[in-house]
Each structure stands twice: as structure tokens, then as C-alpha cells.
Amino acid sequence: MFDKLTKSIFINGEWKDVDDQKTETVYNPATLETITEVALGATAEADEAIEAASNAFPQWSTMTGRERGSILYKASQLMLEDADRLAKILTIEQGKPLAEALGEIKISANYLLWYAEEASRAYGEVIPSSNKSKRLLVIPQPVGVVGAITPWNFPSSMITRKIGPALAAGCTVVLKPASETPLSAIEIMKIMERAGIPNGVVNLVTGDAQAIGQSLLTNKAVRLITFTGSTGVGKYLMRESAEHVKKLSLELGGHAPSIVYADADIDKAATLVLGSKFRNAGQTCICTNRLYVHESIAEEFTAALTEKVKQMKLGSGLEDGVEIGPLINEKASEKVKSHIEDAVNRGAKIAYGGDAWDCDLDGYFYNPTILANTTDDMLVMHEETFGPVLPIQTFNEEDEVIKKANDTDYGLAAYLFTENTNRAIRVSEQLEYGIIGINDVYPAIAEGPFGGIKQSGVGKEGGHHGMDEFLEKKFVSIGIE
Ligand SMILES: NC(=O)C1=CN([C@@H]2O[C@H](COP(=O)(O)OP(=O)(O)OC[C@H]3O[C@@H](n4cnc5c(N)ncnc54)[C@H](OP(=O)(O)O)[C@@H]3O)[C@@H](O)[C@H]2O)C=CC1
Numbered sequence: 347m348f349d350k351l352t353k354s355i356f357i358n359g360e361w362k363d364v365d366d367q368k369t370e371t372v373y374n375p376a377t378l379e380t381i382t383e384v385a386l387g388a389t390a391e392a393d394e395a396i397e398a399a400s401n402a403f404p405q406w407s408t409m410t411g412r413e414r415g416s417i418l419y420k421a422s423q424l425m426l427e428d429a430d431r432l433a434k435i436l437t438i439e440q441g442k443p444l445a446e447a448l449g450e451i452k453i454s455a456n457y458l459l460w461y462a463e464e465a466s467r468a469y470g471e472v473i474p475s476s477n478k479s480k481r482l483l484v485i486p487q488p489v490g491v492v493g494a495i496t497p498w499n500f501p502s503s504m505i506t507r508k509i510g511p512a513l514a515a516g517c518t519v520v521l522k523p524a525s526e527t528p529l530s531a532i533e534i535m536k537i538m539e540r541a542g543i544p545n546g547v548v549n550l551v552t553g554d555a556q557a558i559g560q561s562l563l564t565n566k567a568v569r570l571i572t573f574t575g576s577t578g579v580g581k582y583l584m585r586e587s588a589e590h591v592k593k594l595s596l597e598l599g600g601h602a603p604s605i606v607y608a609d610a611d612i613d614k615a616a617t618l619v620l621g622s623k624f625r626n627a628g629q630t631c632i633c634t635n636r637l638y639v640h641e642s643i644a645e646e647f648t649a650a651l652t653e654k655v656k657q658m659k660l661g662s663g664l665e666d667g668v669e670i671g672p673l674i675n676e677k678a679s680e681k682v683k684s685h686i687e688d689a690v691n692r693g694a695k696i697a698y699g700g701d702a703w704d705c706d707l708d709g710y711f712y713n714p715t716i717l718a719n720t721t722d723d724m725l726v727m728h729e730e731t732f733g734p735v736l737p738i739q740t741f742n743e744e745d746e747v748i749k750k751a752n753d754t755d756y757g758l759a760a761y762l763f764t765e766n767t768n769r770a771i772r773v774s775e776q777l778e779y780g781i782i783g784i785n786d787v788y789p790a791i792a793e794g795p796f797g798g799i800k801q802s803g804v805g806k807e808g809g810h811h812g813m814d815e816f817l818e819k820k821f822v823s824i825g826i827e
């Protein structure tokens with residue numbers, strides 16, 4: 347599908363070529379076939395990109411919000427016009443079903459659209475002074491050059507969820523996408539180019555994460571690092587950012603509990619839990635990782651859920667009707683296997699699935715798996731699985747299940763299913779998470795402030811909160827006669 351993409355580094359408005367040997371391979375996770383090679387950028391390319399972003403900052407940051415927003419708006423339209431082709435590229439490099447990939451392209455465009463509009467709304471403040479000889483202002487100003495590091499599980503929307511607000515605020519960007527999924531990032535750069543983004547405002551360096559990351563971390567010109575990925579790498583970036591006291595926006599791992607109360611609409615809740623757990627083959631930071639069902643409906647609910655899981659179609663994401671594609675790589679498959687084995691060794695019962703999907707594709711496919719009779723000592727109950735495994739526990743008392751739900755170092759998303767408004771509000775306020783879904787498991791929306799607490803990260807992406815991350819609030823005190 348692709349020739350060798352040695353020109354996958356975009357700096358100062360130019361596609362840089364690297365020598366033929368300095369490349370890394372991009373694989374199709376469904377077939378393990380080589381898709382193409384992309385440039386293996388490192389320190390030199392990252393430093394050049396940072397310089398380009400620095401040089402572009404004065405002009406870009408002093409354009410009006412409306413001028414910046416018009417370019418973002420154009421980019422969102424170009425993305426939507428090309429959505430089917432972009433979705434196919436996304437599926438080929440990441441593996442998710444085409445329908446999910448198309449959904450991701452649409453929300454990717456929506457982030458650009460939302461921030462095209464927000465670009466004109468970076469409001470400041472006039473503060474009523476208690477001192478007659480002073481006038482007090484707060485003026486929002488872009489932080490400067492931003493380093494953006496993005497994951498493979500949402501290779502398009504995690505990019506626009508970062509560059510949208512950053513560019514709208516007047517920042518310039520150096521982007522380092524995941525090595526598994528650089529093709530969507532390349533397409534987004536081409537869209538920004540066609541939308542008329544000035545040279546150096548947004549730059550792409552594919553390749554060596556450690557080297558590129560070190561350049562972003564050690565170059566004083568980079569004032570903010572925005573990252574989505576594992577908590578481990580997030581902690582590393584926090585440590586390494588200290589030297590220059592860089593601002594951080596971190597969207598890290600999660601371990602979402604789903605709580606189904608006795609009064610829940612069983613069919614609706616089962617459908618939502620299914621979607622939350624098995625979307626992207628369970629490879630999302632907000633997937634349900636633990637399911638707590640009230641004991642009075644546990645048997646009925648588990649039967650309803652299992653029946654729906656049995657209907658799910660596995661296969662290549664390009665195949666019509668496929669709902670579960672491959673895991674991203676062998677490491678991910680090994681992690682899923684280890685979680686299931688650990689749970690069974692500790693007494694869990696496999697209610698459905700439990701093994702790799704036996705098929706003629708070479709990718710790492712796993713059957714959707716439901717584990718019953720789970721206990722809190724099992725890895726699957728406190729480590730992020732990032733795969734299609736659903737451990738179930740029953741509960742009786744409300745306080746008991748809230749305590750269990752909160753018993754984790756993560757704090758990204760939690761979900762509860764009830765038709766009782768009082769309970770919904772009461773429990774939402776007690777759950778220690780950045781995002782709560784009440785009868786809803788798809789909280790990612792351009793206007794919503796998405797982000798975790800505890801070891802799930804810092805900062806918000808989406809909504810006006812997402813743009814605030816990229817703005818300094820300068821206090822101006824004016825003395826008057
Ligand atoms: N919160 C979320 O949405 C996500 C959470 N995760 C969690 O992370 C686990 C591992 O997934 P994985 O893909 O390995 O996630 P990583 O955190 O390793 O990778 C995420 C991004 O960070 C980059 N990166 C990795 N190491 C460094 C470094 N030292 N300096 C700078 N950048 C770096 C990667 O580049 P490269 O690809 O070149 O290594 C990639 O672009 C998953 O199992 C899941 O638990 C993963 C993805 C998304």
C-alpha cells in the first residue's frame with residue numbers, strides 16, 4: 347500500500363529525507379506483514395524541529411485567534427473529506443475495526459473544529475482593584491514550544507486532542523508519534539500543510555523515542571510536554587522535566603471499575619459494558635477493567651453479557667462486521683495471557699473465552715474473555731490489562747463497592763449503571779476518578795475535559811480546560827496617578 351516513506355520527518359514546512367538505512371518498519375498488526383518503512387529520526391532531527399518551532403513561535407503566537415482558528419477549521423474539513431481513506435490507513439497500522447477507525451477520524455476532526463472555535467475565546471480578566479492607584483489585568487499568553495508524544499492506541503485523535511488546543515492557544519509543536527502507528531501522524535501533517543499552517547508551526551519527528559524525548563526534555567525552548575501513554579513513561583517524563591521545570595500534561599494508564607446496581611437496566615448496561623470493555627480490543631485507557639455487579643442481579647446480568655460477547659466477531663479490522671481486531675503486538679498478547687493465567691491460578695473461573703483466537707491470520711488475536719469468581723489479589727484486578735479481559739465480582743452494600751472501586755493507584759475513568767438519580771450523584775461524588783460515566787462509557791468528546799487524577803495523569807484535554815493547559819495567565823499590575 348505504501349512505498350518506503352523515508353520522508354516521514356516534517357520540519358519547518360519540508361519533508362526531510364534520511365539515508366535509506368536509517369528507517370524503522372511499520373507492521374500491520376492483523377497480519378504482521380510489513381506496511382512500509384519510516385524515517386528513524388533522533389537527536390539531530392528533534393533539535394532541528396525544536397529550532398523550527400522556536401523560530402515560528404513569534405509570528406504564530408501574535409496572529410489573532412481567528413486567524414489561527416481558520417487554519418484549524420480548514421484542517422478539520424480536509425480531514426472529514428478524506429475520512430474513509432484516513433480510517434483505512436489507521437486500521438491497517440493499528441488494527442482496530444474500520445467502523446471504530448472512522449469514528450476516531452471523525453472525533454479527530456472534531457477536536458480541530460472545537461479548537462478552531464476556541465482559538466477566538468482565550469479570554470483574560472480585569473480584576474477590580476482594592477487599591478485606587480492600581481489597575482489589575484490577567485492576560486492569557488501561549489506557553490511557547492510544545493513537545494507532544496502520542497500513543498499507538500488512538501493514532502489520530504490523540505494527536506489532534508493535543509495539537510488542536512496547542513495551536514489554537516498560539517503554541518508551536520514538535521510531535522513524536524508512536525513507532526507502531528506513524529502513518530496517521532504523517533497524514534495529519536499533510537492535512538495541516540494543505541490547510542496552510544505556516545512553516546515550523548507544527549513539526550513531526552518519527553523514530554527513536556528515547557533520543558527525541560531527551561531533546562524535548564533538555565532543550566529549554568520546549569516549555570511544555572504533553573504525553574499520552576503508560577504511567578511508567580509518564581513518571582519518567584515528570585522526573586526528566588524537573589531540570590527545566592517544564593509544564594506537563596499527562597494522560598496515563600487507567601483501571602476503570604464499572605458498577606452495575608440492582609436497579610440498572612440490564613440490557614442497556616450489558617451493552618454499554620461490552621462496548622467499554624472490548625472497544626479497540628480493550629486497548630483504551632478508559633476501558634472497563636473491573637466489573638462489579640450487585641449480587642441480586644449477578645446471574646441474570648452475567649448471562650446477558652456473556653450472550654452478547656458470544657456474538658462478537660473477531661478478525662481483520664478491514665473485514666465487514668468485525669468488532670474485535672488484533673492486539674498491537676506480541677508483548678500485549680503476552681500481558682493478556684499472563685493476567686488470565688494468574689487469575690485462574692488464584693481461583694478465577696473462565697466464564698467465556700480465555701485463550702488466543704485460533705485463526706489463519708498471523709496477528710495476535712485474543713478471544714473476548716469473561717472471568718468469574720475473581721478476588722482482589724489477582725493481577726487483573728489492579729494492573730491495567732489493555733486487552734479483552736473482563737473480571738467480574740459481585741457486591742452487596744454500596745459503601746463496600748465504592749471502597750473497592752477506589753482501591754487503586756489509578757484515577758482516570760469509572761462508570762456506574764443505575765436508574766436512581768440520587769444514587770448516581772451520591773456515588774459519583776465519592777468515586778476518586780477524573781471522569782465518571784453514568785449509564786455512559788464513551789466520555790471522550792471534544793468539548794469535555796478528559797483527564798485523570800492520582801497516577802492516571804495531570805491536566806485535562808478537551809473543552810476550554812484543554813486550551814488552558816497551553817496558556818500562561820500573565821498578571822499585569824498598572825500603577826496610575
Ligand atoms: N493512557 C493511554 O491512553 C495509554 C496507555 N498505555 C499504557 O501503556 C502500556 C504500554 O504501551 P506502550 O505503547 O508501550 O506505551 P508507551 O508509554 O511506551 O508509549 C507511548 C508513547 O511514548 C513514547 N515513549 C516511550 N518511551 C519513551 C521515552 N523514554 N521518552 C519519550 N517517549 C517515549 C512511545 O514511543 P515509541 O512508540 O517509539 O516507543 C510512544 O510514542 C499499555 O499496555 C497501557 O497500559 C499505552 C498507550 C495509551
Ligand SMILES: O=C(O)[C@H](O)CS(=O)(=O)O
Pocket residue numbers: 499500503504574629630631632789790796
Ligand atoms: O487513550 C485512550 O485510551 C483514549 O483517551 C480513549 S478515548 O478518550 O479516545 O475514548
